[in-house]
Amino acid sequence: LFAHLRFRNISGFPKIAIFNINLPKQKIIVCQQKIPPLSRVILHLHIFSCCITSQFLISARLSGRSRVSYSLTKFRASTIRSTMATKPTFRHILDLSKDEKRAFLSSFDSVLSDCDGVVWHFTGPIPGVDKALQLLRADGKKLAFISNNGMRTMDEYRKKFRTLGVEVQQEDIVHPALTTVHYLKSINMRDAVYCIGTEVFKDYLRQAGFVVLDGPKERFPDNNRAANQVRVYSEYFEQRERDPIVGAVVVDIDVNLSLQQLMKAKCYLERSPDCVFIAGATDYVIPLDASMDVIGPGYFIDILERSTGRSALVLGKPGKTLAQVVREQFQITAPKRVLFIGDMLPQDMGFGTRCGFQKLLMLSGGTSKEALFEHDNVDQLPNYYADSFADFIELYNERVPNEE
Template structure:
C-alpha cells in the first residue's frame, strides 16, 4: 500500500515495460531459491540473464533468506553451477544475523547459541563471535525422566534461529532456556519463511517453522533480520552507493521478496519460477502486488531482444 492507497494489480512484463524498467534501474537484487536455482539445479537462462545485465552496467546483488550457508559457501555454490558471483555481492540472512550483533555492540565475551546450520556458525566466527549448537546438537537427545534437570550455558547472550534440518527437542529446550533464563538474552530469527525450495522438486518447511516453535515455547517474538525486515537493506545501502528508488527486487515470494522491496522503496519484479503461482498472485485476498511479474528471469533476455 502506497500513500494509504491499495497497490494496483501487478502488470505482466512486456518488451516495452522491460526496457523501461532497465532504464530506470541501476541495480538488481535477486533472491536465490526459486529465482536463480531450485535446490542444486540452476533455473534455465540464469547465466545469460546475469551476463546481459552486467554488460548493461547493472549492479547485481544476491539477497537470500536461506541461512544454511555463509557468503563464502554460497559463492562456491554459484561457481559450481557455472555462475561467477563474488562473495561481496551476496547478502545472506546468516550474515545479517552476525552483522546485527556487530552493529549492536554485542559483547564478544558472550556466546551465541545457534538453532541452524554451518552458515550461521561461520558468519559468527568471521564476525568475531563464539557460536555453538548447530548441526552438532542435532545428534543430541533428551531422556525425560523424573527429576531430570537440563543444564545450559549462562554466558549465552543471544540465540539465533534459522533453517535447520537437524532441528530437535534438545535444541528447542536449549534455546528456550537461554532466552527465558539468561538476563538480556537476544532472540534473533534469520527469517520467518514458512516454506522453501530445498530441492528442485518440492517445497520443504522453512526457517519460520523452527522460529515458531521456539517463539511459542518462550512466548516472545524474535528480532527478524532477513527479508522482509529492512535491516538487511539498511546494511546493504551502507555497503554500496545505491538509491533504493533505482533498485529492483526480483523474487518468487510475495510475503518476503516483494514485501521487502516495497518496504524499502525498490521497484519489484515477481518471477513465477518458485513459490508463488499466478492464481495466488491474482487471488482477490492477496494484498501484495509487485510492479511487474513474469515467468522467470530469462524472460528479460527475450523481451529485450524484441
C-alpha cells in the first residue's frame, strides 16, 4: 500500500508526527517524523501486509513541547490518496506445466526480439539461439528484431543472422539510426544535426540528406590560464556567423565520447529552445558477454538533461515514438499476440508494456535473476523469463510427444 499524508504544524514549537497503521490482529508503528514550527510535511508511506483491506485504520497524532496533540483516526483506504501495488507474478517458461507450455506457445503469432544480450554477445552468438529461432520460424512464428545498437549497419545485422541459419530482411529489423531519420523527416528538419554517435549512425543521417556536425575531436590544452580558457570556449562553443544553425542534438552510443562533445551538445541545447533533444539508446549497461559489460549512453543523456534542464525525446526503447514506428512497420493490430523478448528491464520490458505486448525476459544479457526479483517497477517486469533462447529448444522438445 502506498499512502501520501500531509501534515502542517501551525504552532511555534517543533512537533513529532507519530503514525500508526492498524490492521486485523496486528498494529504497526509506521514512522515518527519531526515537523519544524510553521511548516508542513508530506509523508510517503510504503506498507507491506498480507491482509490489507478497505477497513484498515490509520491513526496519527502531533505532539510537541506545548503538550497539545491532534488526533486523526478511522481513516478508510478511500479517504487518503492510496493505491494497492500488486507485483505481477512471472514464471520461468520451463517451470510451466505441460498444458501451460502448450498454451504459451500458442498465445503468440509474432516474436519481436532485442539482439545484444539476447541473440548474441559482442563475442559471439549465445549458445542454442540458432536452433531456437529456426524452431520458432518452423512453428509459423513471424520473427522481427528491434535493437538499440546503432554500431552496426543493416547489412551487418543481416549477415550475423545469416550465420545463425536465419534469413532476415531489412524490413524485419528496426535500427535506431533509421528511426531517428524517420522522426527528423516527420518534423521536416531542415537545419543541421549535431550527433554524438558512431560513424555508422552518422552515415545513415548523411545518406538521408541531413547536414551532420560532430566533434570537436582534438585534445584541449589543460593548463589553467584564464586567457587560454576563454580562447578555447569562444573558439569551440560560441556561435559564429559562419556556423550552420543546429536544429537537433542526437545522442546515441559513442565509444569515443568526450567532455568536449557533451559541452558542445549542452551549448546547442541551451542556445535555442527550438533545438530538438533526441536520445537513441538509453541503456545504462551494454553487455559484452555473460560476465562483462560497459557503460551505456544512458548516463551521458542524464548528464545533458540535468545540466540543461531539458528532457530528451527517446527514439530508442522504451520510447513512445519507437512504439508508434513498430506498430506501423509491422502492422500490429493484436498486440497481445506479440511476444517481445529482451534482456533489460527498463528498456525492453518497459517497451513491451508500452506496446501492450506479452513480455519475456532473457537472463543471458544485462539482467540477473536477483535483479529481476528485486525490481519493483511493475511496468518494467516481464510476464515470463528464461535463461536464454536455448530454453525454447526444450520447450518444443517437450511439446512434440504431446501432439503426436
